[in-house]
Amino acid sequence: MVNGAQLIARGLVSAGVRRVFSLSGNQVLSLYEALDREGIAITHTRHEGAAVHMADAWARLTGEVGVCLVTAGPGHANALGALAMAESGESPLVLLSGHAPREHVGAATALSGQAKAGSFQAMDQVALARPLSRWAEVATDAAQLPSLLQSAFARARCGRAGPVSLSLPVNVLESTVPNEGAHMAASTGPSDPPLQDARPFREIVAKLRAAARPLILAGPSAARSSLHAALVAFCTHTHVPLLVVDHPRGLTDPALGRAAQALPWADTVLLFGKTQDYRIGYGAALAGGCGLLQIDPVKEEIGRYRAPEIGIVADLKAAVAQLIEAAHAPDAAPWPGSDWAAEVRELVETPVFSASVEVGDTSDGIHPWRVLDMLAQVIDERGGREVCLVFDGGEFGQWARARLAARLQREAPRHLVNEPSGAIGYAVPFAIAAKLVRPAATVVAVAGDGAFGFYAMELETAARAGAPILMVVGNDGAWGTERHLQRARYGPDRAVATDLLPARYDLLAQALGGEGELVTEGESLRPAFERAYAAVAAGRVCLVNARIRSVASPAGAPP
Numbered sequence: 036m037v038n039g040a041q042l043i044a045r046g047l048v049s050a051g052v053r054r055v056f057s058l059s060g061n062q063v064l065s066l067y068e069a070l071d072r073e074g075i076a077i078t079h080t081r082h083e084g085a086a087v088h089m090a091d092a093w094a095r096l097t098g099e100v101g102v103c104l105v106t107a108g109p110g111h112a113n114a115l116g117a118l119a120m121a122e123s124g125e126s127p128l129v130l131l132s133g134h135a136p137r138e139h140v141g142a143a144t145a146l147s148g149q150a151k152a153g154s155f156q157a158m159d160q161v162a163l164a165r166p167l168s169r170w171a172e173v174a175t176d177a178a179q180l181p182s183l184l185q186s187a188f189a190r191a192r193c194g195r196a197g198p199v200s201l202s203l204p205v206n207v208l209e210s211t212v213p214n215e216g217a218h219m220a221a222s223t224g225p226s227d228p229p230l231q232d233a234r235p236f237r238e239i240v241a242k243l244r245a246a247a248r249p250l251i252l253a254g255p256s257a258a259r260s261s262l263h264a265a266l267v268a269f270c271t272h273t274h275v276p277l278l279v280v281d282h283p284r285g286l287t288d289p290a291l292g293r294a295a296q297a298l299p300w301a302d303t304v305l306l307f308g309k310t311q312d313y314r315i316g317y318g319a320a321l322a323g324g325c326g327l328l329q330i331d332p333v334k335e336e337i338g339r340y341r342a343p344e345i346g347i348v349a350d351l352k353a354a355v356a357q358l359i360e361a362a363h364a365p366d367a368a369p370w371p372g373s374d375w376a377a378e379v380r381e382l383v384e385t386p387v388f389s390a391s392v393e394v395g396d397t398s399d400g401i402h403p404w405r406v407l408d409m410l411a412q413v414i415d416e417r418g419g420r421e422v423c424l425v426f427d428g429g430e431f432g433q434w435a436r437a438r439l440a441a442r443l444q445r446e447a448p449r450h451l452v453n454e455p456s457g458a459i460g461y462a463v464p465f466a467i468a469a470k471l472v473r474p475a476a477t478v479v480a481v482a483g484d485g486a487f488g489f490y491a492m493e494l495e496t497a498a499r500a501g502a503p504i505l506m507v508v509g510n511d512g513a514w515g516t517e518r519h520l521q522r523a524r525y526g527p528d529r530a531v532a533t534d535l536l537p538a539r540y541d542l543l544a545q546a547l548g549g550e551g552e553l554v555t556e557g558e559s560l561r562p563a564f565e566r567a568y569a570a571v572a573a574g575r576v577c578l579v580n581a582r583i584r585s586v587a588s589p590a591g592a593p594p
């Protein structure tokens with residue numbers, strides 16, 4: 036006989052899962068036992084949201100499905116905000132949640148589950164997760180678990196990738212079924228994309244070739260290593276400029292320089308897995324006469340706001356292979372090298388901020404540019420073979436993207452950002468997962484003091500899990516982005532409820548098992564970053580708490 040928890044653990048093993056991110060709870064202890072016995076590592080966190088963020092970053096960096104495990108009811112509810120971010124980041128992950136006993140499946144409502152069902156931590160978990168995930172189900176029988184798990188993995192990857200939620204009632208996990216029925220077939224290998232007619236791809240390639248100013252705008256999946264390399268190869272061959280739009284500020288992401296200026300000039304735009312969202316004015320930001328082409332894994336996305344001349348529903352990896360084949364067809368005319376490609380490149384490489392502007396210290400703190408300039412210098416000098424950067428939202432994060440733009444353009448798949456969700460607060464858990472994926476890399480996370488605070492306790496997780504990360508906090512004692520908006524909209528003295536204390540996050544890091552540096556003047560930046568680098572290289576988590584002045588980032592406010 037085998038119990039439900041063992042079935043799940045074995046299924047994960049056969050799916051190639053090596054690590055899950057989790058926070059414990061009564062309803063999932065049987066799974067802890069089974070995972071450990073199957074040799075699956077459990078990285079355990081201080082908040083369920085952090086476990087989801089870690090699985091999300093793991094998926095983005097490895098190309099595998101990330102797996103996280105939380106307890107029933109409040110544990111599941113705590114996970115949901117982070118699930119929304121994975122959803123918008125197109126990150127394939129499986130959220131496994133404990134659940135009240137199966138008798139109470141369906142009896143609980145989201146708001147008054149305990150009252151209605153009468154059992155501990157009962158909630159309608161499927162109803163809660165469904166709008167934030169690609170698929171949400173609850174098991175009612177241990178024998179179903181293998182096929183449910185298989186469906187979960189398949190749904191997380193198919194079409195536009197994203198998170199799925201599988202709730203596991205405590206007594207389903209603990210009930211037993213005969214061993215013979217327990218064959219796990221949770222294959223997670225990507226299924227072969229269906230063969231597709233090559234003609235529309237050839238037509239798209241012909242349109243791009245005939246255009247004077249073609250442009251490809253790619254969605255978040257194109258920033259991942261597997262797809263990115265192929266897309267870059269296509270664009271290098273064809274001289275069609277590629278802009279990967281993976282930031283909530285879209286083409287005004289400071290890492291893309293002045294790229295936004297190119298958009299109205301483009302006469303043919305291919306949206307490659309890029310939705311017609313606010314970042315391109317729902318299609319209206321393209322010139323009126325611009326020929327629109329679209330390739331997307333989801334049918335409903337084709338022509339959502341603006342009808343394309345050619346629209347193809349396709350798996351993006353298969354699609355890029357088709358595009359490459361069409362571009363290399365033996366009878367194809369050579370691709371015209373174009374000045375336009377050079378013009379777009381120049382715009383992308385034009386910094387959004389000139390360091391010739393006064394960035395000296397004032398009594399309000401160090402200019403954020405100066406902090407990040409020194410960080411960039413130290414990374415260049417000491418970075419080592421591989422550097423992985425995590426950018427949180429908020430102004431300090433945008434300043435960092437502006438200063439580190441060249442590196443970001445060069446090595447897109449190695450660096451992580453929140454993508455269209457615009458959520459802040461993920462820097463520490465993302466960095467921890469990055470370090471676990473790439474132990475040899477130097478992992479540097481950058482966040483404002485507000486965003487850092489969301490998962491500050493995860494520094495303890497980093498120290499405990501052996502994930503020495505360098506956390507750089509731009510401490511302006513404020514929720515800066517919002518405070519700048521308040522002042523601009525309502526008057527210079529109308530900053531309401533957006534202040535924070537200039538807290539000693541460096542001491543917090545020390546208290547949580549790491550090291551900390553407080554920097555209050557520009558002159559101290561270099562030695563502080565050098566000490567921090569040395570600490571991280573020696574296996575210690577380190578936080579640099581830089582007192583900065585509150586300056587709006589060069590890209591301006593988000594929408």
Ligand SMILES: Cc1ncc(C[n+]2csc(CCOP(=O)(O)OP(=O)(O)O)c2C)c(N)n1
Nearest residue numbers: 429430431458459483484485486514515516
């Ligand atoms: C989850 C979430 N909560 C709130 C916001 C709104 N928001 C965006 S930026 C920001 C302030 C960020 O402040 P901080 O992290 O200190 O960075 P700063 O702008 O000061 O550099 C807030 C509250 C958000 N985007 N996401």
